[in-house]
Amino acid sequence: MTENTPKTIxxxxxxxxxxxxxxxLDARSQLLEAAAIMDRIxxxxxxxxxxxxxxxxxxxxxxxxxxxxxxxxxEQFLLLMSEPEKE
Amino acid sequence: xxxxxxxxxxxxxxxxxxxxxxxxxxxxCCEPAFWAGYDRTSPQAFYDYFTHISEFEPKRAAQxxxxxxxxxxxxxxxxxxVAFSREVISFVPEFLxxxxxxxxxxxxxxxxxxxxxxxxxxxxxxxLQHDQLIWIHTPHLKDKLxxxxxxxxxxxxxxxxxxxxxxxxxxEEHTIRMIRDAxxxxxxxxxxxxxxxxxxxxxxxxxxxxxKMLVDASGDWGPSDPGTLHDAIFEMKxxxxxxxxxxxxxxxxxxxxxxxxxxxxxxxINT
Numbered sequence: 001m002t003e004n005t006p007k008t009i010x011x012x013x014x015x016x017x018x019x020x021x022x023x024x025l026d027a028r029s030q031l032l033e034a035a036a037i038m039d040r041i042x043x044x045x046x047x048x049x050x051x052x053x054x055x056x057x058x059x060x061x062x063x064x065x066x067x068x069x070x071x072x073x074x075e076q077f078l079l080l081m082s083e084p085e086k087e
Numbered sequence: 088x089x090x091x092x093x094x095x096x097x098x099x100x101x102x103x104x105x106x107x108x109x110x111x112x113x114x115x116c117c118e119p120a121f122w123a124g125y126d127r128t129s130p131q132a133f134y135d136y137f138t139h140i141s142e143f144e145p146k147r148a149a150q151x152x153x154x155x156x157x158x159x160x161x162x163x164x165x166x167x168x169v170a171f172s173r174e175v176i177s178f179v180p181e182f183l184x185x186x187x188x189x190x191x192x193x194x195x196x197x198x199x200x201x202x203x204x205x206x207x208x209x210x211x212x213x214x215l216q217h218d219q220l221i222w223i224h225t226p227h228l229k230d231k232l233x234x235x236x237x238x239x240x241x242x243x244x245x246x247x248x249x250x251x252x253x254x255x256x257x258x259e260e261h262t263i264r265m266i267r268d269a270x271x272x273x274x275x276x277x278x279x280x281x282x283x284x285x286x287x288x289x290x291x292x293x294x295x296x297x298x299k300m301l302v303d304a305s306g307d308w309g310p311s312d313p314g315t316l317h318d319a320i321f322e323m324k325x326x327x328x329x330x331x332x333x334x335x336x337x338x339x340x341x342x343x344x345x346x347x348x349x350x351x352x353x354x355x356i357n358t
Contacts, residue, residue: 009296013327078261082232
């Protein structure tokens with residue numbers, strides 16, 4: 001961050017354990033939905049033909065960020081989904 | 088706790104939404120001029136639209152004790168035709184003097200074309216000429232990062248822009264830091280599938296702090312809901328944040344930004 005960035009970071013009043021208890025089922029549900037969508041596409045007529053579609057590749061790469069990222073997974077996810085700045 | 092909705096397209100919402108917002112303690116809302124879901128066929132259609140959001144919606148909102156304000160401009164989705172856009176821009180000043188108009192917006196980029204950028208720049212100049220606040224629409228999805236940087240670079244290099252008087256809307260995690268580092272306001276929009284969720288908005292507030300941050304539901308004719316703003320309030324409460332911090336984000340901050348226009352009547356509780 002630069003010197004202009006406000007320093008009043010709020011932080012989370014909850015502990016990591018409390019947040020895990022609050023959000024585990026939400027995360028499980030949302031990852032499960034993504035898995036179901038990818039299965040749905042794959043088993044549909046023409047599924048083999050779209051396996052190399054760039055959007056599916058982006059989703060597979062995003063799964064890698066979720067699995068291996070640390071700290072700023074959301075920002076990495078959004079950068080992956082962004083158009084290159086210079087063409 | 089009182090709430091201000093900084094961005095909503097009430098022209099596309101039912102009166103029942105005003106009633107719901109009032110019951111959720113919304114005391115003021117702001118309607119930037121935008122696309123109608125189809126391209127308008129004449130500049131006159133924009134004239135009628137600006138009249139609607141600056142005169143009729145304030146009356147409809149007042150029935151529910153909500154103050155309704157608006158922003159006037161040609162929006163980026165209809166700014167590709169430069170000559171057409173300039174015709175619309177020619178009568179924008181006529182609306183800027185109305186008692187419910189807060190500034191020029193939502194200007195910005197859609198597909199990041201050079202024509203869109205030309206009209207963006209001309210409307211920035213219009214705002215400066217008339218000493219107006221500016222509300223900026225950043226592009227959607229894959230175009231957001233590039234378009235945000237294009238506008239940010241232009242404004243940073245302009246030399247006459249006061250960043251306190253400019254808000255970038257529809258910010259996400261990959262654009263918030265650069266906007267705030269440059270001294271501008273950053274607004275986050277909550278949508279059911281695109282933009283932000285209530286949880287991510289509260290994450291961003293925890294990471295970046297509440298200074299110069301705004302939150303809106305940007306309800307319009309697409310999948311959206313004025314209630315998502317209040318879902319974010321509930322999410323902050325659920326995570327144990329103090330009422331004063333929640334009030335800062337959802338009431339005081341809009342008062343600080345919008346209150347730079349003397350027509351905006353709400354005043355911050357915590358200064």
